[in-house]
Amino acid sequence: MDGTLVILGAGRMGEALLKGLLRSGWVTPGQVRCTVRRPEHAQRLAAAFGVRVDTDSVAAAAEADVILVAVKPQDMRALLTEIAPKVHAEQTVVSVAAGVPTTVIERLLGSDVPVVRVMSNVPVQVDEAMSAIAPGRRAEAGHMDVAEQILGHVGKVVHVDERHLDAVTALSGSGPAYVFLLAEAMIDAGILLGLSRDVATQLVVQTMVGSAKMLGDTGRHPVELRESVTSPGGTTISAVRVLEQERVRAAFLNAIEAAKLRAGELAGD
Numbered sequence: 373m374d375g376t377l378v379i380l381g382a383g384r385m386g387e388a389l390l391k392g393l394l395r396s397g398w399v400t401p402g403q404v405r406c407t408v409r410r411p412e413h414a415q416r417l418a419a420a421f422g423v424r425v426d427t428d429s430v431a432a433a434a435e436a437d438v439i440l441v442a443v444k445p446q447d448m449r450a451l452l453t454e455i456a457p458k459v460h461a462e463q464t465v466v467s468v469a470a471g472v473p474t475t476v477i478e479r480l481l482g483s484d485v486p487v488v489r490v491m492s493n494v495p496v497q498v499d500e501a502m503s504a505i506a507p508g509r510r511a512e513a514g515h516m517d518v519a520e521q522i523l524g525h526v527g528k529v530v531h532v533d534e535r536h537l538d539a540v541t542a543l544s545g546s547g548p549a550y551v552f553l554l555a556e557a558m559i560d561a562g563i564l565l566g567l568s569r570d571v572a573t574q575l576v577v578q579t580m581v582g583s584a585k586m587l588g589d590t591g592r593h594p595v596e597l598r599e600s601v602t603s604p605g606g607t608t609i610s611a612v613r614v615l616e617q618e619r620v621r622a623a624f625l626n627a628i629e630a631a632k633l634r635a636g637e638l639a640g641d
């Protein structure tokens with residue numbers, strides 16, 4: 373990119389993005405400035421990545437071309453109010469804070485700065501995030517492009533209307549937790565059947581990786597892929613019958629709808 377990228381709140385999410393962007397070469401260490409709250413955290417990050425890190429978010433915001441906001445949702449109000457006098461319409465603000473609408477960010481910043489809101493997920497730590505990006509009122513194609521480039525270096529990106537972000541939060545934001553829960557249950561099943569934890573874990577993890585790769589690479593419908601391993605009178609259909617009897621499919625529909633409702637409640641707080 374051209375110019376300076378400032379990451380306000382280089383915690384788990386901010387650090388993962390920093391790491392991915394430096395590794396990809398999209399920015400050089402000299403183009404990046406980060407802020408955190410604790411000086412000792414700043415020192416550790418500066419030593420690890422060779423970028424400028426301090427605790428002065430106001431000064432950092434003043435020199436930014438792109439401001440990536442990655443503090444916790446409950447810290448957003450104080451941070452945005454603090455940096456507002458230094459933020460202007462020539463910059464782009466990209467927020468990854470869950471549940472904070474662009475209207476709130478725009479109001480707190482009080483300028484004409486374009487804002488793009490992102491909902492990403494925890495596989496950002498291994499450059500396999502799924503991120504959805506939504507424009508605020510003043511964000512145009514160029515600003516969306518900046519956000520897409522940032523998130524595209526650490527995974528895949530889709531564009532959505534902001535009203536869909538609670539659904540995205542429920543599906544892909546919380547999604548890794550559902551997959552980890554499934555992995556845990558399948559590993560327990562392996563142990564129940566007499567396998568060691570180590571072998572059961574290897575079997576389950578690689579089955580998940582391989583299945584996800586087949587879904588992504590072939591573009592075939594999940595039903596079609598499942599049918600391809602479900603032979604008449606065989607083992608898989610015996611398991612599928614139990615899953616249907618236990619209403620696992622309905623449980624997923626209800627669970628993900630509950631997560632969306634909760635995301636809406638939290639955003640309204």
Ligand SMILES: NC(=O)c1ccc[n+]([C@@H]2O[C@H](COP(=O)([O-])OP(=O)(O)OC[C@H]3O[C@@H](n4cnc5c(N)ncnc54)[C@H](OP(=O)(O)O)[C@@H]3O)[C@@H](O)[C@H]2O)c1
Binds near residue numbers: 384442450
């Ligand atoms: N983790 C994920 O995978 C994930 C996924 C989706 C969305 N998100 C979103 O990403 C955001 C960050 O989450 P996280 O898990 O990365 O949290 P985190 O690890 O707690 O990081 C937040 C960082 O913000 C810093 N900070 C707090 N107030 C600050 C201020 N006024 N100025 C500068 N820095 C400040 C903290 O500094 P200190 O460490 O020095 O206290 C901390 O490093 C959240 O809004 C969350 O909704 C995260």
